Amino acid sequence: MRVDFYQLTRDPAELVLPALARATLAAGERMLVVSDDAGQLGRISSALWTRVADSFLAHGMGGGAHDARQPILLGADMQPSNGARYCAIADGQWREADGMTRVFLLFPPERIDDARRTWRLLGTRDGVDRRYWRQDGGKWVEGP
Numbered sequence: 001m002r003v004d005f006y007q008l009t010r011d012p013a014e015l016v017l018p019a020l021a022r023a024t025l026a027a028g029e030r031m032l033v034v035s036d037d038a039g040q041l042g043r044i045s046s047a048l049w050t051r052v053a054d055s056f057l058a059h060g061m062g063g064g065a066h067d068a069r070q071p072i073l074l075g076a077d078m079q080p081s082n083g084a085r086y087c088a089i090a091d092g093q094w095r096e097a098d099g100m101t102r103v104f105l106l107f108p109p110e111r112i113d114d115a116r117r118t119w120r121l122l123g124t125r126d127g128v129d130r131r132y133w134r135q136d137g138g139k140w141v142e143g144p
Contacts, residue, residue, distance in 0.1 A: 001097065002129040003122055005115055006106045010135040013090040013106040014043040018051035020104055021072050024086045025057065029101075032084040033059075033074045035091040041074045044090060048072065094118040 006016065017033060024031045035041050041061065048057040060066060062075025073082040078095050080087070085101040092107030092114065107115045122128045132143045 001100055001103065001127060002131065003097075003103045003105060005119060005130065005132045006104060006140070007112070007115070007132070007134045008106055008108045010137075012043075012108070013088075013092075014040065014047045015051065016106060017044050017088055017090060018047050018057060020088055021048060021057050021059075025071055027086075029086045030070075030080075030082050030084040031072045032078070032080045032082065032087045033072060034076065034078060034087060034089050034095065035074075036076055036093065037091050038076075040090060041076075045074060094121075 008016065021031050033044060045059065045061065048059050050056070057072055058070070059072035059074060060070040062073050062079070062081065067073055067081040068083065070082045073080070073084060078087070078097060085099070087097055087100045088104040088106065089095060090106050092105065092111035094105060094114065097103045105115065105118065119130060122130055133140045134143050
């Protein structure tokens with residue numbers, strides 16, 4: 001499993017997620033977006049409809065009758081009822097990601113200590129490839 005740590009110093013998760021979701025769909029994958037904050041999920045949903053200028057990113061809120069058909073599913077738990085193997089944790093709170101191929105952990109500056117603990121925890125596990133990304137102006141740069 002690959003885990004990408006995204007430190008959000010400029011933009012909130014709802015502005016970063018549409019680009020990650022678009023790249024996920026372009027790779028032929030489905031995405032699960034997880035947050036305990038219903039307000040944040042609502043803002044992410046709006047951004048998926050409007051943030052990408054030339055198209056919208058089809059998605060749905062988890063718990064509906066059509067979860068399995070959603071290319072991007074938003075919810076509060078790690079149940080990929082849409083068959084996703086890619087997951088974006090939007091609220092910065094690590095959850096175990098069994099069965100996922102790739103996880104994006106987006107965290108704001110106030111959650112950096114939690115992210116560091118998660119980095120160390122995942123470093124003790126076999127088969128986990130960790131990468132750290134930070135915002136540098138308007139682009140993402142991979143850091144040490």
